Structure formats: C-alpha cells, structure tokens
Amino acid sequence: MGRSFFFDEGVKIGIDLGGTKIEIVAIAQDGSELTRRRVPTPAGDYEATLDALAELVREVETQLGEHGTVGIGSPGAISAATGLLRNSNSTALNGKPLARDIAQRLARDVRVANDANCLALSEATDGAGADSAVVFAAILGTGVGGGVAVDRRVLAGHNGIAGEWGHNPLPWCRDDERPGPACYCGKAGCLETFLCGPALAREFTLVGGGECTPTEIVAAAHSGDLRAQGVLTIFEDRLARGLAQIVNILDPNVVVIGGGLSKIARLYKNLPPLIERYAITRPIDVRVRPAQHGDSSGVRGAAWLW
Numbered sequence: 001m002g003r004s005f006f007f008d009e010g011v012k013i014g015i016d017l018g019g020t021k022i023e024i025v026a027i028a029q030d031g032s033e034l035t036r037r038r039v040p041t042p043a044g045d046y047e048a049t050l051d052a053l054a055e056l057v058r059e060v061e062t063q064l065g066e067h068g069t070v071g072i073g074s075p076g077a078i079s080a081a082t083g084l085l086r087n088s089n090s091t092a093l094n095g096k097p098l099a100r101d102i103a104q105r106l107a108r109d110v111r112v113a114n115d116a117n118c119l120a121l122s123e124a125t126d127g128a129g130a131d132s133a134v135v136f137a138a139i140l141g142t143g144v145g146g147g148v149a150v151d152r153r154v155l156a157g158h159n160g161i162a163g164e165w166g167h168n169p170l171p172w173c174r175d176d177e178r179p180g181p182a183c184y185c186g187k188a189g190c191l192e193t194f195l196c197g198p199a200l201a202r203e204f205t206l207v208g209g210g211e212c213t214p215t216e217i218v219a220a221a222h223s224g225d226l227r228a229q230g231v232l233t234i235f236e237d238r239l240a241r242g243l244a245q246i247v248n249i250l251d252p253n254v255v256v257i258g259g260g261l262s263k264i265a266r267l268y269k270n271l272p273p274l275i276e277r278y279a280i281t282r283p284i285d286v287r288v289r290p291a292q293h294g295d296s297s298g299v300r301g302a303a304w305l306w
C-alpha cells in the first residue's frame, strides 16, 4: 500500500471546519496525503454541520478501507471549563459542545483545536517550523489569530486561550493610533483591527487610495504608488510591534504566517529587522516564514492533533 512502515499506526484524518467550507484530509504517519475533499458548510445549521462532518469521515474511511483518528480545526476556542466552543466566526457553532457531539456520531474520541493552533502544529511538524522547539503561528486574514506549538505539540493553555494574540492591543501606540478601531470582542484597538485584511484595505482608502484589495495594494506599491508603499510600511511596523511582544514573552524560533496576507512577500524580508528594533534585546534571531503548506496547513494540523 506504499506506507508499509506505518500500516499498523492507521491514518490521521484532519478536518478544517470553516464558515463557508469544510475540508477533510487523510494523511499517513509520514505526512503524505492519501485523500482530500471539501464541501460547503451548511450555513447556520449546527445539526446539519455535524451530519456533514460525520458523512465526510465515513466517505474517506470507506475509500481508504480503514478507520483513522479524527482531529478538527475550527475558528474560535474550546472553553477548558465547559468544553463549549466560543468566539467562532461560524456563529452556529458557538456555545455548542462540538467535540462531544461529533465524538458521539463517530463513536470515537475526537480532538478539536483552534485553527491557528492547527497552523502552528502543522508547520512545527513538517513545515516552516520543522526542527524548531517553539513555533508561533499568526493567521492574518479576515480576522487575526495566533497559535503556539512547543516540541510539536499545541500549547493550548490553562483556559484554552494561549496564543490569542489578535485581541491584545497594538503596542507602542502613536497618538493617532489611539484608541483604535472598535473590535467585535467589545474592546478597541485590538491587533486584529489593525492587521486583518479589511484593515489594510481601510487604511489605503483613508489615504485616498480608493477601494482596493490587499493584493491590489501590494501590486500598486510594486509599481511605485507612494500611498500604497506608505500604507504597507505602517502595516509592517504595526505587525512587527505585535510580534516583538510575542518575541519578548515566548521567544519562538520561528514565526509562521498564514492566511490571505501571508502572500505579501515583502513581509519576510522587512519584518525581522523591525521586530529586532522593538524587542527588548538585540541582536535577536527570529525567522519569519510563510506557511509552507499554505492553505492546507490548517487541515493538516488538525490531522496531526493525534
């Protein structure tokens, strides 16, 4: 079957449960991908979402002819106290005991983790942070999240919120950055309100650049648009400030960036010296890398939860 060394260990099934789509992957013990599929998320319907998850697992196991372990990555956090999911942008899942309910349908234990923790675990296992003791993963997309892997294990934390970087305030604020935009979490000036994709687009509009996507802003900067260059420079400075705090507290070997904004290539050259400028000591050695598995990292990290 091509995985003869590991046949007795079984397959690892990972599921990325997003707001718009559910993706499932099965990987062998060596990380090679056995199968993958995706379906739309039943919008706003918790029971239908559970059905879809269970059906996907059954289909994959039928195809492979064996049972596997199941890990699920989802936006939001699992409360350590209650086992309930919270802070998910798939709001139909909030307040639901996702791990318990899906375990019941599949008649086995499942592990559920935050999507940023899955990214950290995936990249720590066989991606941009392989061979690194401490990996911090930041998701920069429509929202901003963070996750931590230590020695190839998720560091979930006592309350299940370790790495919740996006809702810390932007540090070393300038006067014009105070109090910062209102955040859905109820506070203002959270890193997410400065570092998510929509925030980058908003800043460009504010300097008179018009309505552009982050990709268009990067392209404009490349072709010499000074407003786009200025907005990206400020964005990088803010991102570096946020990451310098992580470096001061956690001192990761590598910072891995995922999400839509991870495609901004200049980040990987510009961020390390900026982080060093804000960190407590210098020189510092911190690598900043894009997620090696790209958009697949979350679902692979879910599989690696076992």
Ligand SMILES: [Zn+2]
Binding pocket: 166, 167, 183, 184, 185, 186, 187, 190, 192
């Ligand atoms: Zn917030």
